[in-house]
Amino acid sequence: MIAETLRAHPRDVTILALGPLTNLSRALRRDPSLAEIVGGVVICGGCAHGHGTVTPVSDFNFHADPAAARHVVREPLGKTVVAVDTAARVALGFDVIDQLPDPFSRAGRLFRHLLPHALRAQRQWLGHEAVRLPEAVALVAATNPELFERSSVCADVETAGELTAGMLVVDRRQVRRGLVNVELVTACDAVAVKDCILRGIAAAAAATE
Secondary structure, three states: OHHHHHHHOOOOOOEEOOOOOHHHHHHHHHOOHHHOOEEEEEEEEOOOOOOOOEOOOOOHHHOHHHHHHHHHHHHHEEEEEEEEHHOOOOEEHHHHHHHHOOOOOHHHHHHHHHHHHHHHHHHHHOOOOEEEEEEHHHHHHHOOHHHHEEEOEEEEOOOOOOOOOOEEEEOOOOOOOOOOOOOEEEEOOHHHHHHHHHHHHHHHHHHHO
């Protein structure tokens, strides 16, 4: 499906990768020419500052398939990486419940059912007073890139480390040894991104009344 879509719309499709990069890696290995016709890739994954989720330095998406993450990061195609520790700056707290759509729509009913449970679980198990939704932040990075700051970096992914498999490695030396291959999201307008997410939820509710 990835290959057929890209061939049907060369250079017009941006892939939003919200999970492990296994499928995208397989598509590129099967047909390397796809790298020339993809419009771009926005990746939710990696940890820019070593604040991991599955391990101290890696998140689930990269840790689940480090080889695929390395392959895609190394591919010569335009890609933006929204690291999960950067995306974590956007948080939804208990105050968001009052901003959710009314429960008469399917989307409103779903969010009003799920979010309180998620908030309580975050408080009970992690001591957090808010939930982080890096996938939603990555979606906003694809649709509203002006809300984000980026840095062009040389990056790679560790695949073999017992403690570091899936770690996003950014070369921050003054004299880099490799070529720039990633646009790394380094900061965002957290208030504006949060507003985009809430407006998206409201739009979903309006469409499911």
